Amino acid sequence: MMAGRTFGFKLAASFGLTLALTLLMTATSVLALRYVMTTKDDVIKSATTSLVGAEELSRTMERRIGGYRAFLLNKQTEWLNATNADRALFLTQVNNLRSSLADDPTALKLLEAVSTDEATHNTVVSDLITKRQNMAVLNIDLLNDPRAKPARDALLAAIDALISRVHATVDKATTESNDRATAAIIFIIGLGLVLIVGSAAVAWRLSRDLRREVGAAVGHIQSSSAQLEAAAAQQANGGRDQASAMSEITTTISELLIxxxxxxxxxxxxxxxxxxxxxxxxxxxxxxxxxxxxxxxxxxxxxxxxxxxxxxxxxxxxxxxxxxxxxxxxxxxxxxxxxxxxxxxxxxxxxxxxxxxxxxxxxxxxxxxxxxxxxxxxxxxxxxxxxxxxxxxxxxxxxxxxxxxxxxxxxxxxxxxxxxxxxxxxxxxxxxxxxxxxxxxxxxxxxxxxDTARASRETEASAVQTRQTAAHLGTLSGDLLDLVGSGRH
CATH class of the missing domain: 1.10.287.950 (Methyl-accepting chemotaxis protein)
Known part of the structure; x- marks a missing residue:
């Protein structure tokens, strides 16, 4: 007889524990991967919106500078329209960057510096454009106005500083995302090791319980088989006596039936x-x-x-x-x-x-x-x-x-x-x-x-068979002990 809970219950409980640990590892891995993917998505979004937006400011401003200088050279209206369109686009890009850089106060300050330098540069450019519109022939001094270069350099420097800040922010977010991914991988590996150790411990415990309980059960089987063999012998003798008594009972019942x-x-x-x-x-x-x-x-x-x-x-x-x-x-x-x-x-x-x-x-x-x-x-x-x-x-x-x-x-x-x-x-x-x-x-x-008389005769025959089966059961129990490695009792 097994002590404590049944081996089937222990096996089911161990399987349930292993399944729970596996599900825990799977769920944790999924959450960690989702966290890493979310972090990467945030970095990609930041790079797409902030960094690309800052670089677009530089390209838009370079197009505007080239546009107004071309207007100063040839006084064509299409270049004037192009430079005005580029300034409007620049202002729109500045407004869009304010929302994407809301979490970075330093970048916002640099963006405000860009807006201020652009306004100063626009004042100089507007004055030069007005003067060129009033000139029939280009005056070379207009292209070399001493105010244009410092305003342009200051604006481009402010844009470069903003781009550098956004680059640094994206690099920092990328580094942090990589660190989180590395931590998630380490956590998953550690959880896997814990799961392996737990599964090994459960398997060892099940093996130990199996050997102990099977050994005890086989001992009971051997004892019971000996008792069964003796009982089978008694049953065979009793079956013969019962068959004789049932024959007499059958005769009496036939008379009672009449x-x-x-x-x-x-x-x-x-x-x-x-x-x-x-x-x-x-x-x-x-x-x-x-x-x-x-x-x-x-x-x-x-x-x-x-x-x-x-x-x-x-x-x-x-x-x-x-x-x-x-x-x-x-x-x-x-x-x-x-x-x-x-x-x-x-x-x-x-x-x-x-x-x-x-x-x-x-x-x-x-x-x-x-x-x-x-x-x-x-x-x-x-x-x-x-x-x-x-x-x-x-x-x-x-x-x-x-x-x-x-x-x-x-x-x-x-x-x-x-x-x-x-x-x-x-x-x-x-x-x-x-x-x-x-x-x-x-x-x-x-x-x-x-039927009882017939069953008595069959019982006598089955008792002999049971005696033989009990002897065979003792042999099988010894083989089972050898199989589980518990040795013979």
Missing amino acids: TSRQIADSAQRVSKVAEDTADAARTGDATIDQTRASITAIRTQVDQIVQHMLALGEKSQQIGGVVDLVSELAEQTNILAINATIEASGAGEWGRRFAVVAEEIRKLADRTAGSAKEIRTMIEDVRGAVNTTVMATEIGAKAVDAGSRQFDDATNSFRRIAQLVATTSDATREIELSTKQQTTAVEQVNAAAS
Whole structure:
């Protein structure tokens, strides 16, 4: 077993470290080269702008001097235009140099001296040009004016001093750039040496760890191979015993498989009977539901009869009130008829006719009172019949309710029977399913036992092979120790 981190991890870490150092060197080299290139570009730019610009001043001024002297000689306008154009170009170049020499105060002072000397020289040249324009024939003294040469020499000297200063600045920048390039090269070489030393140290450390860890691993392998050889011998003996035991187990499982199949067939028949019983219970439940619906309809009709009989009783009471009113009217009419007869008797001849009418009214009132008494008697009979009918109907309704409750009890019993039958059917199905699963499991166990017996025989053969392999592994571990240079343990 390896101590600490795995060798693969150490190898990956070492490769990562070497790769990081290589990338660091590459990045540093690129940065150093870019720095050197930038410095060189600055020097080239300075030489292109400052030095070339200063030398252009000298050439432009020489062209102007030649131009105005040619005008003094031949008084041609083209030379005057040329010298004026050269002065304008000179002034433009001076302005451009001010921006490129902004970082060099000494060069700027020299440039200002050039500007001052040019202005002095231009004053002398302009005076000479004016005089020549007013002369028809050249006067040789004009060419030899004592002011022209000192002004020209002073201007050219100032330009030469500026050029010398720019040359010195460019040379200094070139030297500094070369020094930076040399330092960058030395730095890259030093970094490369550090990378080489680091890579060598990593390789030495990996080699040392490899020898140590492989040696330890080989020692474990040799020890394990000896143990493996002994275990293989025991395994071979155990494999033979296991094969014999598995043969006996296979015989027992075959008998269990036959029994499981018989139980499955019996459970299937019980499940069929339970399903038939459940169908019959469901049919009886439907019949009881229809009977309950009929009893409910009868109970509803009985309730309606009771309501109608009660309504008939109320109507008979109302008729009795009307009969009482009629009886009272008949009595009052009878009294009035008697009073009218008495009054008619006292009226003499004139009251006879009225007495006859009053008598007829009294007789009519008597018949009305008698009819009212008969109606009252009939109403009483009707009330008695209504009460009797209501009581009989209530008794019938109670009997219907009792029958309904008995049907409910019977329905609940049927439903419990149906539930029990359904439970029995489900349990039978579960038994059937479990038996089938058990049969399948037994078949699988039988197959597994056969496989195990075969595997036991194969294990016995492989144990012998493992013993031989363990012996060969010990030989290979010794060769591996010789390969890594650790010597044999």
